[in-house]
Structure formats: C-alpha cells, structure tokens
Amino acid sequence: MPSDLTHLRSSIGASLERPVDEPWTLDPGHYTSPDYYDLEVEQIWKKEWICVGHVKEVPNVGDFFSIQFVNEPLVIVRGADAQIRALSTVCRHRLMLVAEPGACGNANSFVCPYHRWTYGLDGQLKSALHMERHRDFDPSGISLPEFRLEIWNDLIWINLDDDAPPLAPRLVELEEAMAVYKGPEGGVMAALYDKTWKGNWKSQVENNLEGYHHMGMHQQSIELYSPTKNVTNLTHGEYWTRHQVPYERGRDVTETLLSEAD
Amino acid sequence: MEQPALDIINIHPGNSFSIYPGGAGYYSIWPLGVDSFRFRAHSIRPPGELRRFDPDGERYDSERVLDEDGVAMTHILNGAHSSKAEPGPLSWMEASLPLWHQWMAKRLA
Numbered sequence: 001m002p003s004d005l006t007h008l009r010s011s012i013g014a015s016l017e018r019p020v021d022e023p024w025t026l027d028p029g030h031y032t033s034p035d036y037y038d039l040e041v042e043q044i045w046k047k048e049w050i051c052v053g054h055v056k057e058v059p060n061v062g063d064f065f066s067i068q069f070v071n072e073p074l075v076i077v078r079g080a081d082a083q084i085r086a087l088s089t090v091c092r093h094r095l096m097l098v099a100e101p102g103a104c105g106n107a108n109s110f111v112c113p114y115h116r117w118t119y120g121l122d123g124q125l126k127s128a129l130h131m132e133r134h135r136d137f138d139p140s141g142i143s144l145p146e147f148r149l150e151i152w153n154d155l156i157w158i159n160l161d162d163d164a165p166p167l168a169p170r171l172v173e174l175e176e177a178m179a180v181y182k183g184p185e186g187g188v189m190a191a192l193y194d195k196t197w198k199g200n201w202k203s204q205v206e207n208n209l210e211g212y213h214h215m216g217m218h219q220q221s222i223e224l225y226s227p228t229k230n231v232t233n234l235t236h237g238e239y240w241t242r243h244q245v246p247y248e249r250g251r252d253v254t255e256t257l258l259s260e261a262d
Numbered sequence: 263m264e265q266p267a268l269d270i271i272n273i274h275p276g277n278s279f280s281i282y283p284g285g286a287g288y289y290s291i292w293p294l295g296v297d298s299f300r301f302r303a304h305s306i307r308p309p310g311e312l313r314r315f316d317p318d319g320e321r322y323d324s325e326r327v328l329d330e331d332g333v334a335m336t337h338i339l340n341g342a343h344s345s346k347a348e349p350g351p352l353s354w355m356e357a358s359l360p361l362w363h364q365w366m367a368k369r370l371a
Contacts, residue, residue, distance in 0.1 A: 013371030015363040023360040028347035031339065036370075037296035043369045044275050051277045051290050054304060067302075069292055155288065174271060178279065180286045181306065190287075193303040193325055199335025200342065201276065201299040202366075204291050207331055208270065208278040209362055212355040217330045226268045231355050239274055239365070241358035246267040247283075 005035040031200035045070045046160045049167045052076060053156045054181065056189050058084060062121060065104035069158065074147060075099045075110070076156060079121040086147040086158045087123045091115075098144070102194075110144070119144050153181040170239050177242075211245045224248075272358070274365050280324075284308065287324060297339055303328060 011027045018024070030036060052067060053076060064077035066089060073089045075098075089099045089110070096114035109126060110119045117128045123144035131137045148159040150167045153175075157167050171178070197204070207213060215228035226245040233244040269281040278289040285307030293299045303324065341347055352359055 009371050012363065012367045015360060015367045016371070018360065020357065020360045020364075021354075023352035023356060025349045025352060025359070026363060027349055028342040028344075031342040032296065034296050037293070039370055040366075041293070044366070045292065047369075048275050049273075049277075050275070050292055051273075051288060052302070053290075054288070054306060056306060057304070067300075068294070171273065174273075177269065177271060177281065180281055181279075181288070187306045187308055190305045190307070193301070193328055195301050195328075195332070196294060196298055197301050197332045197335050198298050199332075199339045200297060201291055201293040203335050203338045203342075204299060204301065204331065205272070205274075205276060205278075205362065206356075206359055207334065208272050208289065209358040210353075210356045211268075211270070212353050213334070217334050218327055221327045221330060222268070228355070230267075234355075234357050236358060236361050240272060241361055242269070242271045243358065244267045244269050246265045249265060 004029060004033055005039065008033055008036045009039070026202075031203060037200075041070055047164060048161075049150070049157045049159045049164070051155050051157050052086075054189065055084065055151060055154045055156060056187070057156075057192075060106065062106040062108060064099070064107055064121075066099040066101050068101035070160070072147070072160060073097050073099075073101050074158070075103075076149075076158075077107075077121055081122070083122075084149060084151065084156060085122065086149040086156075087119075088145040088147065090144070091117055092125065092142050092144070093117050093128070153178045155181050171237075173237050174240060174242075209241055209243075211243060214245070272362075274362065280305075289328075301328065301332070 008027060008029050012030065053065065057065060058076060058078040061078055061080055061082065064075050066073065066075040075087050075089050076084065077087060078084050089097045091098050091112040091114065093112065093115055096112050098110040098112045098119060109121065118126045120126050123146055125139045125142040128139060148162060148164060150157045152168050211228055211231040214223045214226065225247050227248060230246045231243060232246065235242045266283040271279040276291040280287040285305050287303060287305035289301065289303045291299050291301050
C-alpha cells in the first residue's frame, strides 16, 4: 500500500533526527513490506558496490562463477587478457541465460544452450549459426553487456550502476586493515558457503553489525572464544562500521573448533 | 602482547569482513526478495592454517556459526510479521545499527 510505503519512508527518515546514543530498532514493516523492498532495490541494490568474491576464486583464464544478483543474472569470469569481468548472462538473441546462476568452473566460451550462440570470455559474440540471411546482423556489434567491476584488496566488487562513483576512494580509512585480503602468499580458499536464507536481508546486516548476539545464538560456538562481554572498539565511517571482539585469554580458536568437531 | 581479536568490518550495504589470527573471511549478502536473501561466504588463509582448521579441506570452518545466524533470521522474519511487533531499544553494543539506519535513510527517505 502506498500509505504504508509513505509511513516507512518517513520512519526511516526519522532516524536521521534521532540521537545515535538513543538507538531503537526499525519499524517491523521495514522487514516485511514488498513496496519498501522494491524501493530498496532501486535506491540501494542497483546503485551500491557489493563484494561478490575474491580473485583467488578465478585464478586462471576461463575460470568463472555465475550468480543471480538482485534481478541480474551475471557471470564473473577471467578473460584471455587476464582481466576479470562481470558479464550479463542474458543471450542477445532470445534472452536465454548462457550460464545458470550458481554454475562455476572453467570455460573457453559461453554457449547459449537454446540456439548455440557462442560468446567469448570477454562477452563478444563469436558465432551464431544460420544468421546469414539477416541483413542487419553484425556479430562484431553484439556482446554480453558488462557491469561495473572493481578489484579492491583482491576482492571482486560489482555495481549495477554505470555512473556509480568508484569504490576505493570511499574506503581509504580501511585500506590498511583490508590489505590482509591480498595475502598471504600461497593463501588458499576454504570451501564456499553459499546458501539462500529465509529472512529479510537487513536482519542479517544488522546481525553482522554487532557482537551482542554472540552470547545468545552462538553460545556454543564463537561465544566460547570471542564472547560478547569483550566487544570493544566500535568505530565507523560514512560507508562502514567496525567492531572488535578480543579472544578470551588462554583460548585458541583452532583448538576450540577442533574439539567441537570431535 | 596485545590479545588477538576478531575484527569485524561491515561495508554497506551487504559486505561483511571477519579478520582473525591466521585468516580472513568475507560474507556477502544480497536480497532475492523481501523475505529471502543469498548468503555467500568464503575465507582465505595460509595453507597450513586451513589444514589445522579442517583436515579434510572441505568444510567451511564457520559453517556452524553461519547456520546459527540463519535460524535467527527466519525467526526474526516471523516476529516482524506479528501483530504485536514493535520497535525496541538497542544496547550500546549495537551502536552501529542506528548508523546503518541513517545510511539507508539518506537513500530511501
């Protein structure tokens, strides 16, 4: 309902006036309103930078993984020129997807399973059979559209907005801390955790913003070595927040995890 | 010697980074609808560290922790649909939440 949306916009706007040392949760409607969600997609998710992976996930030419990002099916792929690109997977012929969301591996090209139109790793159309009778058909002018992509500290970031300001300048204050993602030399990736969860996305963001819940949801896991009572050093910038949870003295996180596994 | 710590950095809107002795994880979320979202997590660490955490090299070491959060998300969504749901006060430990709300307000209000 539009009135519902008006109320929710007004409600979130009120947070700009409220002292941050008198914090409250959002109105529940922010987590349930389809209209408000549509607004979030347009004003946030189609305009902001999101980290979708690490360069070590696509180390070789042809390595790729595909995702469904909001309403956009796309593939992250390392091309023959070693550049990593974010390409739309929507075939320029009949809108079929040339890679299923969730697919990953190594490819020489992306072949549309519908009519075999074939695209190079840079998105350029390489071949399309039986198109010679179409007067206006020019394969050199056809390619999978490319989205904005930026590599920052070896992390792969994408943005659906062609006009979005670059990512790195807004995160200068985090440069030193985030440099850890460039290494270590010979570093390896653990297995990917990739799931669809039931819930509103903002609830998970808010969960990540605080260590207050360690003593509740994680009382048998991270609370054992990184407990709520140790939460400290809350800092923030215009685009980020940060907090730290010192380990309990004498606790070794590895030993804790391994003993749990036993 | 300074006590090692879990260092959590969140970059709006859906990027979370967990830096800890011997490794660093990153967590990306993006919505699939008003009531579901994608959670993609990975971590990087020296080869020896990975073996220490997971001898088989298969399991995501924080999977248990993430699954615990996943349970909470479903329940929170149910709670938000309740006729009795109302905003509640936050702890000083949740001081990042109003900052996050203000970030959103600048884009949505």
